[in-house]
Ligand code: UD1
């Protein structure tokens with residue numbers, strides 16, 4: 001026979017996310033500040049989702065609509081419900097603002113802070129389990145605590161002579177003796193929902209901050225003879241709160257260090273300077289790829305095996321095939337680079353550009369919403385926008401697709417085996433057929449037939465290249 005109640009109470013989650021976060025010194029609500037590119041609130045709501053609660057209630061206030069939008073970007077609106085706290089009168093008041101939705105429920109309420117992003121679902125599950133199993137009948141409250149070498153800023157856990165929970169004292173209200181205590185309140189708790197809302201009625205704001213503290217609830221419960229339990233946790237990184245930018249930077253560094261060491265040890269990636277590279281946790285990098293100093297890889301980027309990424313390059317939400325060499329100072333956003341391509345230095349790919357296998361983009365070349373075909377090259381000083389370029393085509397230095405007429409964007413189509421001469425202006429919409437050649441400085445305003453040489457301003461037909469004649473130098477550049 002088990003000591004535990006056979007039926008566990010249903011679980012609800014409440015996330016506190018209404019505060020502005022004064023200590024951030026920001027116009028942006030704290031929970032919207034980003035860690036590894038994602039708003040803090042999304043880490044907490046995702047961790048909560050993993051427990052499959054009945055519902056996740058989120059207390060919003062400052063920039064509430066934006067917080068709501070951030071959460072709903074990742075979470076189904078059937079899972080989440082939003083509760084508005086009009087005035088931020090403290091964490092106790094924040095919980096109280098959900099009273100009408102929760103007070104009558106026979107459930108367990110897991111309370112989380114929107115500014116404690118690193119908490120893992122496994123830890124939350126263990127907390128809930130201990131809460132339910134406490135003395136065979138469940139506790140009224142279980143507090144997740146941790147010991148910190150520097151507990152400054154956190155609420156301290158005061159235990160009685162028997163080592164049992166007595167009360168939580170906020171940093172600001174603490175005496176020097178209490179400030180010596182290094183066991184802190186993580187701001188993460190499980191409550192018996194009905195007992196929580198009953199106790200909240202007795203919370204007063206007689207403290208230094210004049211706030212209604214949720215942290216007063218456990219001691220009120222204890223005084224009323226209820227069981228208040230502690231769930232001591234060992235990983236202090238997980239409960240680190242973000243109250244200021246220094247703490248946010250610390251978490252960013254912790255995440256980055258973890259990501260890079262995993263890439264080195266489990267995936268075989270070489271980092272020339274692991275300290276200066278910045279790699280998103282959502283990115284993947286393959287075996288024997290070499291990352292030079294000051295490289296940033298953001299979002300859901302994938303870099304395959306055997307690539308070299310040189311210093312100063314940023315890659316955001318892009319895919320890079322194997323054996324690709326990206327030279328210094330490139331910016332690659334929302335784009336795709338095929339196997340064995342070469343990019344840079346100082347190249348810019350954006351707007352769903354695509355380089356096919358073995359193609360090359362060189363110095364000071366920008367591709368916007370452009371496809372560069374297999375083995376084609378654009379080596380120097382070029383803008384290609386809204387263009388489709390075939391295979392084995394060479395785009396000469398200084399080529400520009402004039403894709404914008406002041407009102408609308410137009411497309412340029414260039415075929416296979418084309419030679420676009422240096423300084424050619426392609427006035428879109430325009431098509432250059434397979435095997436065509438444009439002379440240096442051509443301004444191409446009309447479609448060019450296949451195998452035709454055009455030159456001049458505006459470019460006119462000079463010859464049909466199929467009728468074999470010795471090639472004249474029209475200023476092509478390779
Ligand atoms: C709180 C705890 C402290 C604990 C720490 C852990 C209280 C009184 N103190 O302190 O014991 O060690 O968390 O990180 O609870 N919020 C609202 N409405 C409000 C006030 C706050 O929604 O009126 C939200 C904030 O947006 C934030 C969370 O509650 O997400 C915590 O508030 P914060 O002011 O950061 O509390 P701490 O001072 O960190």
Ligand code: CA
Pocket residue numbers: 113115241242243
């Ligand atoms: Ca906090």
